[in-house]
Amino acid sequence: MTRLAVPKTYKLYVGGKFPRSESGRVYEVRSHDGVFLANAAQASRKDARDAVVAARSALGGWAGATAYNRGQVLYRIAELLEGRRAQFIDEIVKSEGVSAAAASAQVDEAIDRWVWYAGWADKYVQVAGNANPVSGPYFNISVPEPTGVVAIIAPQTGGSLLGLVSAVAPALVSGNTVVVVANERMPLSAISLGEVLATSDVPGGVVNILTGSPAEMAPWLASHADVNAIDLVGAGDLDWINLQIDAAETLTRVLQPENGPDAASPSLDRIVAFTETKTIWHTKGLI
């Protein structure tokens, strides 16, 4: 007896919950050769706004957690990904049309990237911070602190899982919270990562995943006054010059688009890009 397939309609991941798009819209996700895979929610500007509110309210807890604790939480994501690697490999093979071996290599790299960035959580301050020499009896110390809410346009080409992880993980290290617009054409990895995050130790609202059109949402995120930084790594095909101008209007930090296989490659710079330097003067003891 033949069985009727049950196609899934996925939802967004906002504030630790899985809401439908406020607009009620969905779009079809197809494999590389055009076979229907699932329906994904098509987020609207109001979903983006709600995600920013969720990210803002999660910021205090995440930025206030100890660096050591953040490192543990990020490492835990790697552990959970490891446990669900079969699902990720399957989705990558279907979406991207690559071989199982290539998909497996991509998942490995994504897991390693979480581990790499997790390790930086309690170390980047030593590298990026400084004790400044001053001509007076003071300690003068500069420390990087998270900038706040970071909006990310995930890479739209290349590995659908690796690109997302490479963009999201560095922003989280210092204690920022993230609103990420997933790969529009291949969102399954992002959706599954949302399910992983929901069952991990990452507090709700720290990562918010929107599926849908970057062209539709990016201008609203760039101009949003409550977004502190925007990573346009995957916005190469958009009118990103205007996105930069919009972002500048509300004093938002901007990272420019990157293309090619090295897009968002792991680096300390990506962590430090989403920090603000705080400099403190403190009197030296008189003994």
Added chain:
Amino acid sequence: MTSSPSAMAQLNTGQRALALIGGEATDANLRRYLHGIPGIDAVGLEQRAADLGSRSIKTSSKKWAIDKIISLIDLTTLEGADTPGKVRSLVGKALTPDAGDPTCPRVAAVCVYGDMVPHAVAALGSAHSAGTDAGVNVAAVATAFPSGRASLAIKLADVRDAVLAGADEIDMVIDRGAFLSGRFGQVYDEIVAVKETCRRADGSYAHLKVILETGELNTYDNVRRASWLAILAGGDFIKTSTGKVPVAATLPVTLSMLEVVRDWHRLTGDKVGVKPAGGIRTSKDAIKYIVTVAETVGEEWLTPHLFRFGASSLLNDVLMQRQKMTTGHYSGPDYVTID
């Protein structure tokens, strides 16, 4: 309701109550009257409120609604930790809600504890309405707010102090214990006494808002009875809540109070105000109230004389919405004050 509207309009408040109740305001007479009021269909009321809350208010209507909401707000600070400095900054915000936009309207009033009234009056200076229509009012909560658990003499002294200090409006709480145990006469007499204490030396009266604390009244029927009782006793406004108990203003409760106000207007021609307070934090919620008022008693109620929002955090959300509409992009909490 035996009397005709025109006959009712001839009488003063006290005579009118006597005519309606059919005798002195004793427990027995009031109970007979208040329990004779038809009950509320709770399911129907909630359905109606939900329907009114589902209207889509966009673009120019929303802009109008947002400015209207600001002009109807009683900007409130009622904390044990209030200081004269905090009241001054509250007054500053009442006068200039959005420092980046001088076209932003002022709020209707600032609402503070009685001992803070002199500081509010001083901070307002020439912007204090002091009985005129222009400017910002000072409202004081009184009568042992929020519990109302004090002797009548203390409550009246509380009111007298605030009125002498220059309060334009008095927010009193009813004795919920007395109301719930059926001592309606006591509640009635207290409101009448407080109203009389609101009288100033020149014979004018401070506006009296009667807080029913609907979160403690348990049923819609009780809310309706308490509303009638407060109006019969001469309250100028009926107000839902103190904001100090878990359940504050809800749309169905406010709707049921508006219906009483509508019925009273039909009966006597008098207009009584309504003030939902507590728990209204977003402009989306506030717009639902605006719609409910316009649909229940009519748009002429949307003036500071007849409708108010008791709120503190609502103003910031409304201002962010307003900034969104003027600038075209979403605003954030960095662009409004921290209160």
